[in-house]
Amino acid sequence: MQVDDIIDSIDTLRPVSPMVERVMKIVRDPDSSMADLVEVIKFDDRITANLLKTCNSAYFNLPNRIASVQQAVTYFGMEKVASLAMLQTTADNFRKDQDGYDLAGGELWRAAITSALIAQEIAEKKQLGSVSLIFTASLLKDIGKVVLNDYIKSTQSEIFERLDKQQMSFTEAEEAVFGIDHAELGARVAEKWNFNFALVDLIRHHHTPLDSEIPDLSACVVYIADTICMMIGVGVGSDGLTYRHYQAAIDKVGLSADDIQDIIAGYWDKIESIEEMMNLSQEG
Amino acid sequence: MNCVVGVADMKVSNDSGTTLVTYSLGSCIGIAIYDGTARVGGILHYMLPESSISEEKARKNPFMFGNTGIPLLFKEAYKYGAKKNRLRVIVVGGAEILDQKGMFNIGKRNYAIVRKMFWKNNVIVDFEEVGGNVNRTLKLEIESGGIYLKTAGRGVVKI
Numbered sequence: 001m002q003v004d005d006i007i008d009s010i011d012t013l014r015p016v017s018p019m020v021e022r023v024m025k026i027v028r029d030p031d032s033s034m035a036d037l038v039e040v041i042k043f044d045d046r047i048t049a050n051l052l053k054t055c056n057s058a059y060f061n062l063p064n065r066i067a068s069v070q071q072a073v074t075y076f077g078m079e080k081v082a083s084l085a086m087l088q089t090t091a092d093n094f095r096k097d098q099d100g101y102d103l104a105g106g107e108l109w110r111a112a113i114t115s116a117l118i119a120q121e122i123a124e125k126k127q128l129g130s131v132s133l134i135f136t137a138s139l140l141k142d143i144g145k146v147v148l149n150d151y152i153k154s155t156q157s158e159i160f161e162r163l164d165k166q167q168m169s170f171t172e173a174e175e176a177v178f179g180i181d182h183a184e185l186g187a188r189v190a191e192k193w194n195f196n197f198a199l200v201d202l203i204r205h206h207h208t209p210l211d212s213e214i215p216d217l218s219a220c221v222v223y224i225a226d227t228i229c230m231m232i233g234v235g236v237g238s239d240g241l242t243y244r245h246y247q248a249a250i251d252k253v254g255l256s257a258d259d260i261q262d263i264i265a266g267y268w269d270k271i272e273s274i275e276e277m278m279n280l281s282q283e284g
Numbered sequence: 285m286n287c288v289v290g291v292a293d294m295k296v297s298n299d300s301g302t303t304l305v306t307y308s309l310g311s312c313i314g315i316a317i318y319d320g321t322a323r324v325g326g327i328l329h330y331m332l333p334e335s336s337i338s339e340e341k342a343r344k345n346p347f348m349f350g351n352t353g354i355p356l357l358f359k360e361a362y363k364y365g366a367k368k369n370r371l372r373v374i375v376v377g378g379a380e381i382l383d384q385k386g387m388f389n390i391g392k393r394n395y396a397i398v399r400k401m402f403w404k405n406n407v408i409v410d411f412e413e414v415g416g417n418v419n420r421t422l423k424l425e426i427e428s429g430g431i432y433l434k435t436a437g438r439g440v441v442k443i
Contacts, residue, residue: 101437102436102437156437160437160438163417167382169382227381230310230311230381231310231311231312231381231390231391232291232310232311232312232331233291233307233308233309233310233311233312233419234308234310236308236310236419236436237419237436237437238436238437238438239437240379240416240417240418240419240436240437241310241311241379241380241381241382241417241418241419242382242417243381243382244381244382244383245381245382245383245384245385245388247385247388250388257386257387257388258337260388260390261332261337261390262337262338264331264332264390265331265332265337265338265341265348267291267331268291268292268331268341268345268348271290271291
């Protein structure tokens, strides 16, 4: 298996809306205004329609209806609207079966939404400044799995051997077999789509948060949310829970074992919202 | 017909056409019980060991926790005519992330609570496959009492 072949197959992904790149640019540009963001999103009918549906969904439970992108930005702020728009644009890639990882259709998408909501909850609780970035990174972090999925099935026995006999983690086994793991591959996708440095870094380090170059706790939060999803069993396929536990990442964010249990218990309250968000982004 | 036992959920049935199934256990524990004489079976899928973490959540959904969910699984089966000494009891799940230690190892704690409760109540486990790093799915056919364990990526075995 050639690493170059795998990297070339990034082009088989359904490209995200060209709007994404512009949205990312606006959100990271301190000179941009709300009006700039509204103009870009309004341009895409499908995303506008789904964005408004999401804003008006039971999850947010707003007293008044949001009727326009302008209102959404005023109410939620630019960061959150950008995240919600991102949710709609990435769905297509995540929804199909990932049979290489033994994941039924929709499971990877469910995991993306669940970990994004959990990461957002932790980021808000810890009052981190980069909630939207953390949300978006959590949503997109497994995009490399979508690419690697086509190669995994035929090499399953080689991967399992490395897990079982050499006690490798799944990403270590991917690297040993393919020369690249799904986190690094996801980062390459993000680079190809011109995502900003922070987003590329968070995708690259979602299983190795302590190696992130982002100076704040973002990588740790993305990592913890992903770990919690695995423990709950959301989006877990043939890779199982074979990823490494980094206690230092949890300690850095300042979460106790009880805090983790609280978040797991809180997942049950989110199940309906997650279903609703999955269905919203299926329409259009 | 497949009847899904969700996350933090329990279902008991004596309907011969029903197959109970609970997917993707992760660190959660799945317990299946079956009485072949009464043809009654049930599955519980709990997420966390003890309700002391949130009594309010346990009131809203006792199946979230081992200590509140396990007694309800047995009581519900008894209502349908199951007898304790005839029950086949299966415990699976409780997986862990690699190198997960101490209190953060929820899978291990989930397993500890069921062992403690079964020991106290003299419940003998017929089969268990717990821990490790794999994701499991548990299925119970009410008619035949057939119990199946699927490990993601590694196939299905009849227990």
